[in-house]
Amino acid sequence: MITICVASGKGGAGKTSIAAALAAMARPTCVFADCDVDAANGAIALGAATTAREPYFAGPGFMINSEICTGCGLCEASCRFAAIRSEGDPPRFMIVSELCERCGACYERCPIKAVVTYEKTAGELFVSTTRLGIAIVHAELVPGEDTSGKLVRKVRERAQAIAGEHATIIVDAPPGIGCPVIASISGCDLIIVVVEASASGIRDAERLAKLIVSMGRRTIAIINKAGLNPDMDARARDMLKAMGIPLAGEMPFHPSLRSAEESGETWMTVDSVARHSVASALRAIQGLIDSIGDGSRVAAIEEEKP
Template structure:
């Protein structure tokens, strides 16, 4: 539905946008996370200062560094008597630029056991912004990870609008309140969509009342519908899969998103929204 847009999948821990958009990877860029310790055993005098100083038990009795436990703090390098330890830059994942039937997509893959997802999200956003400006795209759509942790903060930074998708469950209501606190703190306009509103209409009404009290628009209420799973099995979007009450609701929701973006009077020509 979006025209002239770049899409960024910022859920780097568990990316899933590729399941629907079937991207063809055009570029791959190595992502370097935090440095890791490396011990030169030929220079090492086996003083064991490094092992005794490591708070993460990342160095074993053979003075081998466990790369999954190492937090890159550098204390081992600092206490080494023989200059046998260096902090080495390590590849922690990859950033991809891909072509899809809906436009350019930027996504990433974080390595197993890596803990720099917030930094990788920033790399995805930096690359997607660069592409959008280079190609004169009008819109950058970022798919955010759930929650309110570092990856979410990295995702919403610089956004002109946040579309917060919640569900009428206790956990969904709790997370909605937390995410709204984040968007309010960063002064990012936000609107809300209640997904599967009909599985608990009492809770949906509670969400609507909560948003009304805070002057937050509930831009859409989407019903539970079997076509969601069926579309995923066919590796396509709901809009492309079939015309039904859910797909029509999504189209109406997108209309509200476009309307909200049009209200924003930003100096830049590039609008960015976070979902």
């Protein structure tokens, strides 16, 4: 089994499109793990239909049992996050779940155990099949929940459980360099950094590259939306060179790639000069995957026709 993570630092850099193209290459022995749990779009990119779903529990939530609460207010005084409110006379106390950090202080403080715990649903995990014939594991975190790293781990664990011994897992990482990104990168055999050839794209990719280098992961890069601004292309190349990250190739900014995305196709199906660049970059990645060599293999890249 080989796990390849596609990350970019910046949102909208083309990470999911490149991950989807890799998945198209790697079928049928591929599982796609969409770890962008705050804004998953891999299922859309791959035309997925959900076959199984399950709730995601991040840990206990807290609530007040109003049947036995005496209204003493000790819980409110113990909450450092102003998550306990009262209303009426005599006061009736309640916990605002959106503000609750689940520290448990009120639970400990209540003298009569009127603060109780419950299993709080923090999101949902889905397994879907795609029109490519591969499985995708994806998830949705409830807005305001802060356990995205834990949910990323669940997505990856489920993808591993579905994947066979010789399967390739394509991990689509969220943007940024925070906890869910680290959870997406950890333990992967290869990280592909997608650098958007723009000032913000290069800056965010550089921050990500520093993180990956500090984690000691095998890394390769793709410059996306190349050709619009030669200065930006050069800056992206210079940044990667300074970081010691090999460049697999440059994807041009081409209308056919955008059209493919909008019609729910992967970049492997484009019928234009852009296809040569896509195939060339993916072939370089193929070579690196082969060099990792545990028997896993993505399918041969067919440059002429998908």
